[in-house]
Amino acid sequence: MTSKLDRVVLIGVAGDSGCGKSTFLRRLTDLFGESFVTVICLDDYHSLDRKQRKETGITALDPRANNFDLMYEQIKALKNGQTINKPIYNHETGAIDPPEKVEPNHIVVIEGLHPLYDERVRSLLDFSVYLDISDEVKINWKIQRDMAERGHRYEDVIAAINARRPDFTAYIEPQKEFADVVIQVLPTKLIPDDKEGKVLRVRLVQRDGVEGFEPVYLFDEGSTIDWIPCGRKLTCSWPGIRMFYGPDSYYGHDVSVLEVDGQFDNLDEVIYIEGHLSNTSTKYYGELTHLLLQHREYPGSTNGTGLFQVLVGLKMRATYERLTSQPVKETAKV
Secondary structure, three states: OOOOOOOOOOEEEEEHHHHOHHHHHHHHHHHHHHEEEEEEHHHHHOOHHHHHHHHHOOOOOOOOEOOOOHHHHHHHHHHHOOOOEEEEEEEOOEEEEEEEEEEEOOOOEEEEEEOOOOHHHHOOOOOEEEEEEEEHHHHHHHHHHHHOOOOOOOHHHHHHHHHHHHHHHHHHHHHHHHHHEEEEEEEEOOOOOOOOOOOOOEEEEOOOOOOOEEEEEEOOOOOOEEEEEOOOOOOOOOOOOOEEEEEEOOOOEEEEEEEEEEOOOOOHHHHHOOOOOOOOOOOOHHHHHHHHHOOOOOOOOOOHHHHHHHHHHHHHHHHHHHHHHHHHHHHHHO
16 A cells, blocks of 8 residues: 555455355445455454364354454554554364455455454445345255255254354344345245255345435335336246335335345346335446446346345445545545
8 A cells, every 4th residue: 555544444244155245345446446445354363273173173253263352453553554563374174374454445345154243344334235135044044055065954954054053143243223225135035945055035124324325225215115016017937026125114214125936037227126216325326236247147146145245345435425525436546
């Protein structure tokens, strides 16, 4: 970094492993540019290596396996524009490697299991999102991956999920309460007793009253809307698409919920839906659709997952521009 940054914007991305964080981070890098964003995986703050976790029976999800004091000190230093020597957790060997030098950047994303767990770290964040995959979808995804690609038995896959569940429920899931936005991936309601899990219902839960954050809405802000957009302007094969928007309560907070149930047959036609959304934080008509089309090969592009990941990315860009008074496009070229 050639010059000192006036402001480092800090973003937290939380969720269990295998919930789509990597795809979401790729979408953020596409939006901001690689040189503009530094991503820190919080696995690097494991205080117990793989061997020690096995010996003690403490999982990586357990806070005791992580150094939150060091995490807080270093993330705070980065936000204050200071360079840090960050530890490295080696996923291949399971060991903790010698540290690496990390310099502050325009945007620093901290991602992993615990970005919203420690109150001190949480207080540093300028924007936060939690990726919430329901048990049914998570099990479907894991079974498909582990059985088809890794040759695991069904019983072993279920046992691995169940072994992880108590720590997930105790330490990871409660972080949803503190996120500005939650992206929920759920089974479809369009197919009764769906067993395949190929069609998904995705909800964007947006917290009301967050400074500088304007929730995206459909048609009429604050109303309750059920909309089936299929017809001449949106191609829908069975079982179709259904959208919902309305107010709700989440962990005692007022929220605005936007929902897409079903799949997009033709991504070019998403511009029809974009035309009916407001507060998207796009810079031109069609930008949301353009960003989806840029990487139609990313997982989730044909359902609400990709749509909402792009929308949340646009909200992060708006947060950056509000806090720095600098447009991302111009700053990214520096």
